Amino acid sequence: MSARTLFRNARLLDPASGLDQPGDLLVEDGRIAALGRPCAAGDAEIVDCAGACLAPGLVDMRVELREPGAEHQESMETGAAAAVAGGVTTIVALPNTEPVIDDMALVEFVARRSRDVGLARIRTYAAATKGLKGRELTEFGLLAAAGALAFTDAGRAIADAVVMRRALAYARTFDLLVMQHPEEPSLAAGGAMTEGEVATRLGLAAITPAAEVIMVERDLRLAEITGGRLHIAHVSTEAAIEAIRGAKRRGLAVTCDTAPHYFALNETAVGDYRTFAKVSPPLRSEWDRRAVVAGLADGTIDAIASDHSPHDQESKRLPFASAASGIIGLETLLPLTLELYHNGHLGLLDALRALTERPAAILRLPAGRLAIGVAADFVIFDLDQPWRIDVDALRSKSKNSPYDGRPVQGRVLRTVIAGRSVFLHRG
């Protein structure tokens, strides 16, 4: 006897196929068995979606989980619980843990913990260089065979051009992806926020926005000479987006993403030294924020990732320059992205595509779409329901969010992984 569940009366949304229509979705043994027209229920358990949206589960391609090493800030359990509450069914963890994920055993550790936790699917990057030190490459071939999806030094840019060139060339040997933090480190050293009037008034050491495009343009040249696949993480400036736009036009194998804070906030969020608005790369000018929105609208920016970066009180309740950088984002990813739809900047399918099909395609994950035969990972959400973000109600172990009290529209009602409901909104 097979386990069958019928999700009825949903607005089915699949960016990969362009599907946007009311209908049913039948799950059988953890996979999608039918979708579209109303199905006969038969012996299936029935879930009435009452007209809510049903879309592929979100694929969050950049998340810091803090396990192993800093479980007091976040763990696989709390991170995965936060993920499913936010409609995220696949997390891709960054390797900047303690120890650094630069060895096969640690990649396997993440896979094992993901199975143990049994909520969101947790996948991982591996470090591009040993110990994230930017010098010696890690074992790309063996790490990929163990399950690492791509190679990155997380929040550290690979500064040495020769090392970056070899990383791209070596990765191409095995057709693997290198992800780069786009910031020239010598220009960013010591800086706490973006350069400009706000930083000047606050008297904070600043980072020129050009630090981003300088690194991006260098890496685009290196990708060109090596033919390697390059992904540029969290772009935040107009100049960098324009450089990537040009590279894509030339046919380069380059992709990029951004995070909600680069289109939902600008440098003024720092206000009176609010360390919850300290993030790397730093929040930019309003001009750059609009360029991020435009980059998403024309497809130059492929994906939106939460950049979930949990920090405890002790790391944030410090003078601004000493405070840690980072914002938690798993549970606010969907409503903040939906702001782009509600404000008329993106179509609904385009907004969802940046959260599902695109990141899955970049990382070659069998996720992020609704189709017969694929794993039944999806999110059911009310597109219009207004609510206020309440940081205390978030499931993440750390509460470093600048969005407390922000009114948003769009609420996750249910998250389903392999046909199993792993999150249900109560309220």
Added chain:
Amino acid sequence: MNTGIPFLPFPHRHLLGIEGLSPDEITLLLDRSESYVEQNRQVDKKQALLRGRTVINLFFENSTRTRTSFELAGKRLGGDVINMSVQASSIKKGETLIDTAMTLTAMHPDVLVVRHPESGAVQLLAEKVDGAVINAGDGSHEHPTQALLDALTIRRRKGRLQGLVVAICGDILHSRVARSNIALLNIMGARVRVVAPRTLLPAEIERLGVEVFHDMAGGLKEVDIVMMLRLQTERFHGSFVPSIREYFHFFGLDYAKLAAAKPDALIMHPGPMNRGVEIDTAVADDIDRSAIRQQVEMGVAVRMACLEVLTRNLSDAAPAK
């Protein structure tokens, strides 16, 4: 360096590289080598062809096997052989190289066998001396006697070079052996492949007349010859491969990877081998498949042939002062 004397079969004063040799000239050298293979297996290995001639082995880079091989070759032909080792790293190289050339020329050597860690250094030296110069390896440029001994080994085992498919695997970027072999095999009508991670391949290598592969399964498919190269870690600036473990896993020759090659494919390695890095010990020592020891034997014969051919030219050229 062409002496331009038409009646001599080998119209070159020096042997600086394979590049520029004709198929006939290579065949001549290989044919001459054959006769020395037989001679070297006799009790009396000595000839008087080089009587009165002085051969200087001038090595600016450590070498045991190549130097010994040239030393034996010179002595078996009856010449006087002197070994000179110069530590290139401890002195200002440009000056020293020319100074050394001048000093040696004053001693009237007939043949200089030169190895140098920098590409082009042997040619520079050849322009400054009176005798014949044999390149025993310059940087990552050429190692012509290695390519000749490899060709002799292949010809003896397979009966020909024409039409064979040869895969050269590993550290192509730093390898002079690879460059000389690519040149020779192309001249002689073999088909050459290179197999390496992208970090160990120089740019536009395909322009040298090779097919490029990045995996052993594809690169070794149906090949006649598998030529492994040593991972030249001493020439590495930074990391070209992440670890020995990973390198061996993907590019080291073991029986599993060898299965893609023809059943009678021959395994070669210029030595010295890093066992467990680029080649599995069992494969290296497989007496049916491996020609590695035979390569060493052929080395002496090939070097005798080179010394013979070049000194024959000398005797007909201008007399030394």
